[in-house]
Amino acid sequence: xxxxxxxxxxxxxxxxxxxxxxxLRAARLSPHPLAPSPIPSPxxxxxxxxxxxxxxxxxSIWQPQMLEDSLAFVRPEPSPLGDHHxxxxxxxxxxxxxxxxxxxxxxxxxxxxxxxPHLTPAGVLERQLRAVGGADNFEVIDLARxxxxxxxxxxxxxxxxxxxxDMLVLxxxxxxxxxxxxxxxxxxxxxxxxxxxxxxxxKSGLLGPVWLAADELRxxxxxxxxxxxxxxxxxxxxxxxxxxxxNLVDWETRQPLTWFPGDAAARWYALYDRTQAxxxxxxxxxxxxxxxxxxxxxGGTCSTSWRLLARARLGEGDLDEARRACxxxxxxxxxxxxxxxSAPQATTAxxxxxxxxxxxxxxxxxxxRQVFAEHTGSALPDRRLFLDYCHLTAEGIHxxxxxxxxxxxxxxxxREQDVAWPELLPRLPAPDLAPEVEATARLGAAxxxxxxxxxxxxxxxxxxxxxxxxxxxSPGIEATMLDLLAVxxxxxxxVLTAEQQRNLDxxxxxxxxxxxxxxxxxxxxxxxxxxxxxxxxxxxxxELTRHLLAHHALREDxxxxxxxxxxxxxxxxxxxxxxMSFEDLAQRATYRSPWPVSSFCLICDGERDxxxxxxxxxxxxxxxxxxxxxxxxxxxxxxxxxxxxxxxVDRRLLRPGLxxxxxxxxxxxxxxxxxxxxxxxxxxxxIAADLHPVFGxxxxxxxxxx
Numbered sequence: 001x002x003x004x005x006x007x008x009x010x011x012x013x014x015x016x017x018x019x020x021x022x023x024l025r026a027a028r029l030s031p032h033p034l035a036p037s038p039i040p041s042p043x044x045x046x047x048x049x050x051x052x053x054x055x056x057x058x059x060s061i062w063q064p065q066m067l068e069d070s071l072a073f074v075r076p077e078p079s080p081l082g083d084h085h086x087x088x089x090x091x092x093x094x095x096x097x098x099x100x101x102x103x104x105x106x107x108x109x110x111x112x113x114x115x116x117p118h119l120t121p122a123g124v125l126e127r128q129l130r131a132v133g134g135a136d137n138f139e140v141i142d143l144a145r146x147x148x149x150x151x152x153x154x155x156x157x158x159x160x161x162x163x164x165x166d167m168l169v170l171x172x173x174x175x176x177x178x179x180x181x182x183x184x185x186x187x188x189x190x191x192x193x194x195x196x197x198x199x200x201x202x203k204s205g206l207l208g209p210v211w212l213a214a215d216e217l218r219x220x221x222x223x224x225x226x227x228x229x230x231x232x233x234x235x236x237x238x239x240x241x242x243x244x245x246x247n248l249v250d251w252e253t254r255q256p257l258t259w260f261p262g263d264a265a266a267r268w269y270a271l272y273d274r275t276q277a278x279x280x281x282x283x284x285x286x287x288x289x290x291x292x293x294x295x296x297x298x299g300g301t302c303s304t305s306w307r308l309l310a311r312a313r314l315g316e317g318d319l320d321e322a323r324r325a326c327x328x329x330x331x332x333x334x335x336x337x338x339x340x341x342s343a344p345q346a347t348t349a350x351x352x353x354x355x356x357x358x359x360x361x362x363x364x365x366x367x368x369r370q371v372f373a374e375h376t377g378s379a380l381p382d383r384r385l386f387l388d389y390c391h392l393t394a395e396g397i398h399x400x401x402x403x404x405x406x407x408x409x410x411x412x413x414x415r416e417q418d419v420a421w422p423e424l425l426p427r428l429p430a431p432d433l434a435p436e437v438e439a440t441a442r443l444g445a446a447x448x449x450x451x452x453x454x455x456x457x458x459x460x461x462x463x464x465x466x467x468x469x470x471x472x473x474s475p476g477i478e479a480t481m482l483d484l485l486a487v488x489x490x491x492x493x494x495v496l497t498a499e500q501q502r503n504l505d506x507x508x509x510x511x512x513x514x515x516x517x518x519x520x521x522x523x524x525x526x527x528x529x530x531x532x533x534x535x536x537x538x539x540x541x542x543e544l545t546r547h548l549l550a551h552h553a554l555r556e557d558x559x560x561x562x563x564x565x566x567x568x569x570x571x572x573x574x575x576x577x578x579x580m581s582f583e584d585l586a587q588r589a590t591y592r593s594p595w596p597v598s599s600f601c602l603i604c605d606g607e608r609d610x611x612x613x614x615x616x617x618x619x620x621x622x623x624x625x626x627x628x629x630x631x632x633x634x635x636x637x638x639x640x641x642x643x644x645x646x647x648x649v650d651r652r653l654l655r656p657g658l659x660x661x662x663x664x665x666x667x668x669x670x671x672x673x674x675x676x677x678x679x680x681x682x683x684x685x686x687i688a689a690d691l692h693p694v695f696g697x698x699x700x701x702x703x704x705x706x
Contacts, residue, residue: 059159060143060152062091073163080504081495082511084108084146087117091141094164099139100412102129103160105153106171107344109244110144113391113513114444118437120144121171121397128405128428133414141165146513148172149179150224157228161235167411168232169404170225171242173350174390177335177342180220184213184336186679187577189584191686197336198683201676206258206301206691209336214349221350225357233362238411242404243354244346245368247386248326249314250462252455253303255332256339256594258691259679260297263670265693268297269596270667275308279457284315303332307456323380339594339692341576343389343452364407371403372396374422383465387445388452394431394438402428436507439474442466443481444514450525451515454572463528471536478538480508481529485540488522489547519564520571521552521601523658545657552603558613558704561600561661562591569599569660575690585688591698598696599662602628602703606656610649613702614663617642622666624696628659642699648706661703665695 056064062073073091094101104110104122112120122142129138141163143156153172183193186209200208225241232239257268271294278287291309298305306329313322331349333342351369358365373379385396392400405428406421446466453459470477483499490497494517503510510516526544533540552559561567565579572579573595578588591598604610614636616624621639625632631653636645679689 056162057159059091059162060145060156061085064162081516082117082513084111086111086120086122086142086144088142091163093162099137100166100414101164102126102138102140102167102169102408103157103163103165104140104142104144104169104171105148105157105160106144106169106242107148107173107175108144108146108513109174109390109392110148110171110242111142111146112144112397113146114387114441114448115394115397115433115437116513119394119397119431119433119441121392121401124397124431125169125401125404125408127432128401128424129408131429132405132424132427133409133412137414138408138412144171147179148175150176150220154224154227158231161231166237167408168228168237168239169242169408170228170239171244173244173346173354174246174344176217176221176350176353177330177333177347178344181213181216181335184209184216185338186683186689186691187575187582187585189582194683194686194688198680201683202680206299206337210301210334213334213336217349218353221353222356225353225363226360229357229360229363233360237362239363240404240407240411241354241358241363241365242400243351243358243365243367243369244390245372245381245385246330246345246390247382247388248323248330248380249382250386251343251345251389252307252453252457253329253333253342253345254307254340254454254456255303255342256692257298257302257304258337258339259672259675259693261672264297264672266667266670268294268302271297272304272308275312276456279308279311279315282315284312288312288316300328301332301337303329304456306332311457319378319380326380337691338576340454340572340574341452341579345389364411366400366403366407368400368403371399371421375399375425383462387441387466388448391445391448394433394441398428398431399425434507435474436476439470439477440480440508440510440514442470442473443477443508444510446470446528447484447510447515447522447525450522450528451518452572454570459524460528460531463525464532467528467532471532474508477508478533478536480506480510481533482538482540482543484510485526485529485544486547487516488518488526489544489551491551493517520566520568523569523601523660526658541657548603548657549605554602554604554610554703554705556705558611558702559603560700560702561602562698562701567601569601573598575692577688589699591701593663593665593695593697594690594692596667596695597662597664598698599660600701602654602659602661603657604654604659604703604705606651606654608705609651610654611704611706612647612649612661613644613700613704614638614647614698615642615644615700616663616696616698618666618696619694620666620669624666625664627662627664628653629655630660638696663696663698663701668693668695 056071059073062075064071064073071093075089110121120142122140126140143160183190186197188194197209200212229239257265271290275287275290288309291305291312294305306325310322310325313325330345331347357363372381372385385393387393402425403421406419406424409415410418446463450463483503487494487497487499494500530540530544565571575594577585616638617640618638624636624638626634626647633649633653634647679691682689
């Protein structure tokens with residue numbers, strides 16, 4: 001590197017600081033004016049601290065208090081099921097120049113989601129730095145938290161100045177596609193927000209709100225990252241921005257189509273079914289051609305079309321085109337036009353904003369897309385490095401932090417020559433991970449995937465992969481899987497079950513991050529667990545059936561399958577505000593389907609015929625086809641007003657335990673322009689509106705033995 005390279009300059013500055021005389025080092029460790037003053041909090045009535053300086057402030061959830069006659073920041077005890085913050089109990093202001101203090105900030109990926117608190121990126125980074133840079137020379141303070149947002153990130157960085165960091169690491173960007181522009185939505189509770197959305201929609205079509213959200217994100221991200229860079233430059237410390245990569249191969253994002261002119265919606269869904277059939281039959285080239293027809297219809301705005309194209313290209317072995325389709329899929333999952341709840345993933349826009357931030361003086365970057373591609377030899381990252389959509393495996397954490405460690409070392413002033421992360425990686429200690437922790441994270445990956453992924457292909461294979469991987473890591477986790485069957489089938493919340501209490505004392509403890517608490521039966525996950533355990537010689541199917549029939553067999557007077565969501569086979573196949581239960585949005589009294597097929601869990605003993613009592617309505621009169629486990633059981637003619645239909649199901653079509661009852665709705669009417677215009681008019685009045693066709697609406701779906 002040239003002598004005026006900013007990294008070299010920064011290294012020299014840090015080296016000179018470490019060589020300061022004792023008095024100058026003490027001056028460096030005194031608090032900066034930008035930071036709250038590290039003095040005891042004023043007593044009631046005292047107001048500000050001495051000489052008008054502010055009293056200490058909390059650092060995220062760490063509260064200032066005096067411990068052993070010195071200031072400390074103490075976090076509350078987490079609940080037995082954990083919380084969203086790092087586990088370090090006490091933070092203290094720095095008292096000596098060494099060790100060099102790296103403060104680590106970020107979202108759930110940075111927090112070590114599914115491994116924490118046993119394994120976290122901050123902990124791995126500290127271990128790596130100490131192994132190659134000296135045990136007494138480095139420490140890493142973990143301030144990452146799940147669901148981090150830009151405003152709270154800025155506040156946490158500022159308050160962290162109270163503990164005198166020497167370097168900042170920011171590992172953010174995955175949350176921005178979902179959490180940073182909540183008001184750019186047709187469902188936003190604010191009347192003015194809905195009207196602004198309508199203005200953008202009327203002016204620029206469906207891309208108008210997407211562009212509006214992108215502008216708002218840019219302003220917010222630039223303000224936050226600029227604020228952090230200014231603080232760091234003022235106090236003379238570097239910032240390392242970690243640019244995320246995401247799982248391109250394994251994570252799929254199925255979204256319904258928004259309204260398009262005429263009968264485009266009906267044609268698009270017909271092409272969807274055709275593409276699926278071609279993929280199932282291995283006709284990948286033809287499937288790619290049909291997926292392209294879908295993209296022509298939706299203008300590339302729907303992630304589903306891109307994922308179908310990606311699957312076809314992967315089947316053909318065209319990895320470059322598959323990668324491009326995968327990236328386009330992520331970028332098409334814009335919050336402003338979501339139908340189904342999506343998953344956090346760094347988009348191209350988020351990555352570009354982080355790259356722009358790294359052009360500021362004193363800000364450096366580690367791009368995990370480049371790092372992972374070099375490490376694996378593939379530009380298509382998959383489950384080797386990712387547990388789900390963006391959370392890293394132990395290997396992924398190890399490699400990512402090796403790249404960060406190299407950057408920290410090169411900026412530290414402690415090395416004569418720069419080191420590249422590939423040279424560093426073989427010298428670094430592997431993550432210190434108990435088999436039980438690895439197994440729990442892999443089981444968590446299966447649970448999380450079951451809850452958060454709506455694939456265009458089958459979900460069961462990837463669920464079974466993670467379950468098998470969990471058993472491979474530690475066979476003892478079988479008992480936890482069996483407990484999970486019992487908990488999901490229990491007639492009460494998980495936290496009230498005996499299995500929950502047993503799990504708290506288990507080496508495979510499941511916490512909030514693993515999806516232990518959920519409000520539906522989890523049919524796909526239950527079936528995957530049964531399949532995996534049966535292959536290993538454990539008769540789990542009978543055990544699950546026994547649990548289900550004991551607590552959820554059809555009542556003699558009938559069981560309601562539509563409300564609440566417990567019996568929904570795939571709860572995410574609803575408009576996402578109806579999944580999330582926002583406090584400031586009224587809940588729907590009916591089940592609405594933005595997808596051509598709706599599925600429900602039907603639990604019965606298989607010994608008697610059943611009666612299905614359906615009350616539903618459509619946007620126009622048409623037939624609703626009902627099936628159980630793929631076998632036709634009849635058709636109900638449903639109209640625009642609430643219509644009741646009763647069908648009898650022969651017991652020979654039923655099996656004891658879990659059955660999948662599906663309703664296939666008729667295609668939407670050919671009125672795309674009219675529907676979109678009505679949505680705009682509602683939004684202009686401040687009323688929530690749907691941008692997607694509603695295939696059908698269920699007031700009641702009762703199953704009873706007869």
